Amino acid sequence: MTGILPKGVIAPNLTPFRDDLSVDMARYVAHANSLLADGCVGLAPFGTTGEALSVGMAERKAALQALVDGGVDPKCLIPGTGLTNLPDTVELTRHALELGCAAVMTLPAFYFKGVSDDGLYAYFARLIEDVDHPNLKIYLYHIPQVSGVGLPVDLVRRLHQDFPDQIIGIKDSSGDWQNTAALLGIDGLIVYPGSELPLIEAMALGAPGCISATANLNAAAIARSVDLIASGRDDEAKAHHDDVRKFRQIVQGYAPIPAQKRLLALAGEQADWANVRPPLLPMSEEAGQELARELSDAGLGSGN
Amino acid sequence: MTGILPKGVIAPNLTPFRDDLSVDMARYVAHANSLLADGCVGLAPFGTTGEALSVGMAERKAALQALVDGGVDPKCLIPGTGLTNLPDTVELTRHALELGCAAVMTLPAFYFKGVSDDGLYAYFARLIEDVDHPNLKIYLYHIPQVSGVGLPVDLVRRLHQDFPDQIIGIKDSSGDWQNTAALLGIDGLIVYPGSELPLIEAMALGAPGCISATANLNAAAIARSVDLIASGRDDEAKAHHDDVRKFRQIVQGYAPIPAQKRLLALAGEQADWANVRPPLLPMSEEAGQELARELSDAGLGSGN
Secondary structure, eight states: OOOOOOOOOEEOOOOOOOOTOOOOOOHHHHHHHHHHHHTSEOOOOTTTTTGGSSOOHHHHHHHHHHHHHHOOGGGGGGOBOOOOSSHHHHHHHHHHHHHSSSEEEEEEEEOOSSOHHHHHEEEHHHHHHOOOOOTTTTTEEEOOHHOOOOOOOHHHHHHHHHHHTTTEEEOOOSSSSHOOOOOOHHHOOOOEEEESEEEEEEETTTEEEOOOOOOOOOHHHHHHHHHHHTTOOOHHOOOOOHHHHHHHHHHTTHHHHHHHHHHHHHHTGGGGGOOOOOTOOOOHHHHHHHHHHHHTTTTTTTTT | OOOOOEEEEEEEOOBBBBTOOOOOOHHHHHHHHHHHTTTOOOOOTTTTTTTGSSSHHHHHHHHHHHHTTTEEEEEEOOOOOOOOSSHHHHHHHHHHHHOOOOOOOEEEOOSSSSHHHHHHHHHHHHHHHHHOTOOOOOOEEEEEHHHHHOOOOHHHHHHHHHHTTEEEEEOOOOOHHHHHHHHHTTTEEEEEEESSSSHHHHTTTOOOOEEEETHHHOOOHHHHHHHHHHTHHHHHHHHHHHHHHHHHHHHHHHHHHHHHHHHHHHHHHHHOOOOOOTTOOOOOOOHHHHHHHHHHHHOSSSSS
16 A cells, blocks of 8 residues: 555546435446546545535545445545544545545645644644554645645645655645645655646656546546656647647636536536535536537537 | 524633543533633534634534533523535534524535635525524624635625524624624624624624623623623723723734633643644643733733
8 A cells, every 4th residue: 555646647526416416426436437437547536626525524435435336446546535623534534544545635624724834734743643544645635725724835845754654745736836846846745736737847847647627527638648748758748738738728717616517517418417516606508508619619629 | 492692792612622632521511601600691612712623523512412411501502513515514503403502603615715605695595404493593603814705794684684584693703893883784683793892882783792702711701891881881881891802902912712721721720721623733831821911910810
């Protein structure tokens, strides 16, 4: 159990809801399997894109169990487990490890804002102590523009140095390339940018790929970018990745979670794919058709 | 079951932790009873001051049960129940109602930032539908500087108008008097400022008192302010309330949760009262002694 996945793209898979807003487990499992079939090397269930924080504890455990029962190899899973409190984060983390997941992806406690680095350090130190599991491998999850609580580079370095066997990596969804580059300078730390946009630059500095929301729609193309970059076919990689970046930039112009769900709804003619849980609201069918047209006008498909 | 408490001060009671950071249930109950004995008309367990979001679901339910088992009348309890997701918020809310609590105090879902008013409206509408309990009375909890997600006045008005039997009030901890005054202008809404600082002005506009962190230390004095104001003894109220405000202003100069716990630790010579859960860190004994001196130099006590 090393917590390390092969080079490639990891999808923070979307969580589909039925019209009554319960988790559609069958679709959840089918979507996960299709992402893996499309070339994802792993999945990060219950990240921001998976509306993790809109899903209850029991639902999250049941959904993870459903993935494994549905044939997904737990060794390719890095589920999100971070909540605002230690006991429940410990519970989700232990559950993931007991299922055999490769690692977990964990937010800092994010209710209190402006807390000290020492306080966040104490939070993760205590998490490791309380989880108390030989297979614990943590990817920190840095998404300050959503969570409201970031993990400064110096704190990440300190956590990785003091807990090298547990704090093995980070997903940097800040969208701030300088921050990603600084993290890639931390010796031995595995750094996934939270987007495919800086994939070429990040892999040049040692990133094994990316964990990107857009993989829910564009997995095969992003996977091909990683392969081309990894095999040193630079010109081909750049040309191909231009389209991959364009796809991301267009989708990013909309509220990304409702937009991706709406595109999947339109692509499969399954209207309930568009459901999101409050406080998010679904994208209208009209707006989705406009987005699909924008992608098509740019010569890009709108969903796998 | 009206959800309405008598005029007075409500304490968002602190949550004491043992040295192993488990909830010290005996001290939790004793502190709650002492706050009521000191003149609080109610308690709001598991607000921000109670480190609610640092405490697990099961712990929160057990602690609330312990209060009732320990002799606290549930009709004076307005526990916090707001998390980032509906199913677990529904679970905590139902549990509180089944215990006979007067009402609940509920944050908006606070993970996603910048969500629309319609999304927050949908969240509370769905919460009411899913809790599905005849005794449901909700005080909204507005503390945007901590939670990261505020409740604009127009949204509060709309929620109160559309759900007059359920959305009966709000705790406004923004510290923004203009906001509190605007909320007090909403017909029939019960508005508690989240501090005793604007108590005179707020009661003049119809507030029934305040829900204030400092009540953990200064309950009797704040309760006397409410009584003096309510009985129209304006000059006496102003003179007395000057000291009450001074106490608050001094404590506010420090990190308020660690500061109040440290003062209680010093007052009772119970060192573990100072424990907080990460990501908060305890206030040092030295800093606590300095704060106690500052209060004493100002002619104020440092804890009931």
